[in-house]
Amino acid sequence: MIDRRGNPMQPDLSCFFHPESIAIIGVSRNSSKAGYGILKNVLWTFSRTEQIFPINPKAKEILGLKVYHSLMEVPENINLVICFVAPKSIPSLLKECHQKGVKGIIIESAGFAEAGKEGKAIQEEIGKLGKQLNIRIWGGNCMGTVTDELITTFEPITADMRRKGVVSIVGQSGYFSGAVILQLFTERYTGIRKAASIGNRIDIDECDLLQDFLKDEETKVAAFYLEGLKRPRKFLKLAKEFTQSKPLICLLGGQSEVGRSAALSHTSSTAHGSPQLLSDLLKQSKIIQATEFGDFFNIVEAFAKLPLPNGNRLAIVTITGAGGVIGADIAAKYNIKIPEFSESTTQKLQKLFPEWMPPKNPVDSWSAFEIHGLDEALRRIIPILCESNEIDMIC
Amino acid sequence: MIAAMQVAITFDPTVLHDMQKYRKPIITYIVGDNSIKSRWTSQIRSNGGVVYDDINTAVKILDLMASYSSTRET
Numbered sequence: 001m002i003d004r005r006g007n008p009m010q011p012d013l014s015c016f017f018h019p020e021s022i023a024i025i026g027v028s029r030n031s032s033k034a035g036y037g038i039l040k041n042v043l044w045t046f047s048r049t050e051q052i053f054p055i056n057p058k059a060k061e062i063l064g065l066k067v068y069h070s071l072m073e074v075p076e077n078i079n080l081v082i083c084f085v086a087p088k089s090i091p092s093l094l095k096e097c098h099q100k101g102v103k104g105i106i107i108e109s110a111g112f113a114e115a116g117k118e119g120k121a122i123q124e125e126i127g128k129l130g131k132q133l134n135i136r137i138w139g140g141n142c143m144g145t146v147t148d149e150l151i152t153t154f155e156p157i158t159a160d161m162r163r164k165g166v167v168s169i170v171g172q173s174g175y176f177s178g179a180v181i182l183q184l185f186t187e188r189y190t191g192i193r194k195a196a197s198i199g200n201r202i203d204i205d206e207c208d209l210l211q212d213f214l215k216d217e218e219t220k221v222a223a224f225y226l227e228g229l230k231r232p233r234k235f236l237k238l239a240k241e242f243t244q245s246k247p248l249i250c251l252l253g254g255q256s257e258v259g260r261s262a263a264l265s266h267t268s269s270t271a272h273g274s275p276q277l278l279s280d281l282l283k284q285s286k287i288i289q290a291t292e293f294g295d296f297f298n299i300v301e302a303f304a305k306l307p308l309p310n311g312n313r314l315a316i317v318t319i320t321g322a323g324g325v326i327g328a329d330i331a332a333k334y335n336i337k338i339p340e341f342s343e344s345t346t347q348k349l350q351k352l353f354p355e356w357m358p359p360k361n362p363v364d365s366w367s368a369f370e371i372h373g374l375d376e377a378l379r380r381i382i383p384i385l386c387e388s389n390e391i392d393m394i395c
Numbered sequence: 396m397i398a399a400m401q402v403a404i405t406f407d408p409t410v411l412h413d414m415q416k417y418r419k420p421i422i423t424y425i426v427g428d429n430s431i432k433s434r435w436t437s438q439i440r441s442n443g444g445v446v447y448d449d450i451n452t453a454v455k456i457l458d459l460m461a462s463y464s465s466t467r468e469t
Contacts, residue, residue, distance in 0.1 A: 189440045247463055286466050288459055302445050302456045306420035308464040314457060323426075327450045334458035375410045386417035392461065395422040395453040 015103035019080035021051035026084035037154030077101035098133040107140035142199025165191020166220035243286035309392040316362035324362025408438035
């Protein structure tokens with residue numbers, strides 16, 4: 001992004017991830033409304049309670065906090081504004097934000113370019129105003145952020161779900177600030193470092209986030225769901241740098257004609273060009289491509305939890321011979337080797353197996369399980385394999 | 396591969412947690428009884444492990460990890 005003096009703006013996202021004060025515009029007294037959910041999450045997670053300023057022209061108090069009738073009524077400067085109000089009211093709100101020293105605004109309401117001509121015109125006006133006033137704009141049509149120190153989404157997230165992790169996620173869909181992170185929290189036990197729903201990307205886009213994750217030492221894995229690349233060259237260049245030290249997983253939506261049309265009405269994203277060309281470009285930047293949501297979860301979980309292998313030598317340990325046969329067949333389709341064990345490793349393993357069953361790779365371990373029990377056999381077989389230096393991974 | 400069978404096998408999924416000290420990626424795949432499979436899956440995952448429903452996914456993901464690891468080194 002270029003500032004009003006024509007200089008490239010640095011993607012300093014600290015006002016979004018570590019704000020000093022927050023005003024929430026469009027808070028609601030109705031617990032089923034998004035404006036209530038945002039305030040509830042912010043109140044629960046933001047450590048500076050006295051620096052939370054709910055705004056609603058009709059309410060006096062919500063969730064025990066004093067409600068201000070307008071942003072201008074707040075007695076001090078504000079660092080971050082989160083808003084859930086009608087798009088047409090946002091241009092005048094931005095001018096008030098400028099007067100209150102606001103550095104960034106998260107627009108969670110919808111009805112912008114994805115909704116048609118009128119919304120597109122408002123979106124463009126907001127974009128221009130943001131540049132003029134030096135206010136970074138997140139969204140609109142998004143679900144904000146989730147980190148271990150601040151949740152700005154309206155999605156209900158409970159304490160037992162929250163888990164600090166090493167994965168930072170960007171999604172051009174509310175699904176990625178809601179259901180996806182819940183899945184990673186509760187089902188995969190992966191946890192989250194930062195989750196960002198960026199919606200229509202009026203200003204903040206995937207490049208800003210990737211740059212932020214690159215600098216962030218606690219982000220070990222990045223995962224993106226995108227329906228279009230806003231700045232393809234920049235993204236691929238950043239990705240090349242990023243993947244030198246951390247894995248980057250991408251799930252791209254809008255790869256078919258109908259999918260592209262759906263992406264246009266979802267987040268006003270336009271086509272990436274030829275899907276094959278894009279896929280090749282992502283490959284060149286060493287980006288790992290997921291094919292669908294389940295695949296995305298599987299890949300993210302593995303990279304987040306497991307150490308990287310030093311090579312491609314696999315040991316298959318199975319309870320049945322058929323499992324080993326099929327496993328070996330599948331490995332042959334990939335670039336995976338199933339090496340034979342050395343005499344020394346075979347001898348060590350043999351002590352766990354009956355004489356009539358010489359252990360080989362794949363390791364059909366049923367007879368060892370029968371003698372020692374499953375747990376004990378695994379406790380003894382896996383260390384022999386890991387310490388042998390003959391394999392890099394096990395399944 | 397672990398087979399989840401009510402009669403034949405007792406298994407403590409936390410045993411795999413102890414193997415994390417060897418710093419090698421270990422992926423488990425479980426076949427068999429759905430209710431046992433579901434319980435073990437949850438236990439393995441909550442102990443920092445990775446488990447899938449099928450060996451094709453397990454091998455594919457290990458291949459992705461090995462490929463990424465090799466390109467990063469060059």
